[in-house]
Amino acid sequence: MKKFLITTPIYYPNGYPHIGHAYSSFIADFYARYKRLFGYDVKFSTGNDENSQKIVQQAESEGKDVMEYLNAMGKKREDVRQHLQISYTDFIRTTQENHKKLVQEMLQKSYNHWDIYEGEYKGYYCIGCEGFKTEKDLIPKDWEMVCPDHLKKPDLITEKNRFFKLSKYENQIKKFYTDHPEFLVPEYRYNEIKSFVNGGLIDFSVSRETNKFWIPLPFDPSQVTYVRYDALFNYVTASKDAWFRNEDTEIVHVLGKDIVKFHGIFWPAMLMSVQEKLPNKEFITGFFTVDGQKMSKSLGNVIDPVKVVDDYDRDAVIFNLLYDVPIGADGDFSVERLWHLYESMLIGWWGNLVNRVTSLCKKYGITSGKFNKQKWETFKEDNESKLLHYFEEWRDNAKIEEQYLRKAEIKSYLDDRYQLVQRANEYITRAEPRAKYKNDDTKNEAIADLQFLLYIVKNIALISAPILINGFKKIQDIFGNEEFGKIDSSKNGNEHQFKLVFDQEDFTVNLNPAIIYKKKEE
Ligand code: MSP
Secondary structure (H helix, E strand, O other), rough: OEEEEHHHHHOOOOOOOHHHHHHHHHHHHHHHHHHHHHOOOOEEEEEOOOOOHHHHHHHOOOOOOOOHHHHHHHHHHHHHHHHOOOOOOOEOOOHHHHHHHHHHHHHHHHHHHOOOEEEEEEEEEEEEOOEEEEEHHHEEEOEEEEEEOOOOOOEEEEEEEEEEHHHHHHHHHHHHHHHOOOOOOHHHHHHHHHHHHOOOOOOOOEEOOOOOHOOOOOOOOEEEEEHHHHOOOOOHHOOOHHHHHHHOOEEEEEEHHHHHHHHHHHHHHHHOOOOOHHHHHHHEOOOOOOOOOOOOOOOOOOHHHHHHHHHHHHHHHHHHHHHHHHOOOOOOEHHHHHHHHHHHHHHHHHHHHHHHHHHHHHHHOOOOOOOOOHHHHHHHHHOOOOOHHHOOOOOHHHHHHHHHOOOHHHHHHHHHOOOOOHHHHHHHHHHHHHHHHHOOOOOHHHHHHHHHHHHHHHHHHHOOOOOOOHHHHHHHHHHHHHHHHHHOOOOOOOOHHHHHHHOHHHHOOOOOOOOOOOOOOO
């Protein structure tokens, strides 16, 4: 079985996750579910980045013991992700023993390859970013030079550090980029990274002497790892066997544009140094603002993903995030927009279609869905949805991968799916099954149209199975078809079931019509 590993960044647990944090988890969740349905053995990792100075500061400011604080936050974060129905398989906390051990193993390996050396670091360090800064990185504010992201003056430090020989890997990295033209998506981010590398790479610090809380270097215990070095290796901790031992594992990272240098340049070099396999792909996401403004506690505009999922539906939130913003671009989140999409697209188009078709079928005692070649031709006519052309051969996963997934074109996947929904709505309006059913001459035609529409609804539902997961579950209940009811995108091993149901051109139903998305009271 082909293996697939998808990861989200691991999150700093110094506060509660907001909608921007949930974004990468939703994208990764879609991929994990999709790949499971198409027969991959999926591992999906996420977690908390705990070896960070700002966590220590946060715990201290709350008068808590650091480990106690981390345990409580770890539990809360895991609960949030479960609440959002993120189908991860591994939740990594970087204070866990096997992670520390692995990081030390990796450091030792790099050291043995002469890739880590001692030096003195003189410069700036921004705790907010947990990152070293050069003068060039700073911007002026109130007569001071500050970090552009945190608007705070970074600490000027002079200390003994260990450095990683990034410069040694410059040519290997360039070659890797040439050999893997689609490693980083979207392309414009890849171009930025390439031109950064063309500007010349300088070695970076992998350890500090300050915080005794972090992971000690095995060859120099007076030094501890720098948080971003250790954090990246969480991906290996998450999937040691699949990653290390299986050359065929497809590895995909999802991450935000603020950490693209770490993932796109440092990470491949670190892996080259320890002679490990490199990821196949990185999807770089943009940033979300809220009502046009950066999310911040002081502005009071931080969107809690749990609250919006509870207020609307998980399907509405993921749909809004992925339908409105192509992967890579920045986006804006607003409750008005969420409400509008929920009402118009989930309830109005999709919910209505399912309800119209299943209620009429129930009313007229129809107990089967049927494909019909002639009706299919009418349905297809003038339809621009690319998905439609793959509809007939949906099992040909390669085409869908090629068209949408390889370049993370989830927005167009959803657009094309919506064209099918719209088409089906038009079809039912034109077919006028109610009127035809009343007339003995056309009654059979009405029945055949509705049976055909049941087939169409079934397959559009299957296309949405990895994304509109709550709606999908409701449709499974509505259909009352045993095979259909067994499909579950949160678990590996469903592909036979999925194919079987997709291919069913004549199937029985035991309809139990219900509303899939409820109107929200204003
Ligand atoms: N701990 C590091 C990642 C290490 S991965 C080896 C980190 N954590 S974070 O909690 O600050 O951010 C986690 C992810 O959330 C990052 O990918 C970041 O880009 C993303 N986002 C943070 N704010 C965001 C928005 N406002 N919008 C979209 N994504 C945002 O960085």
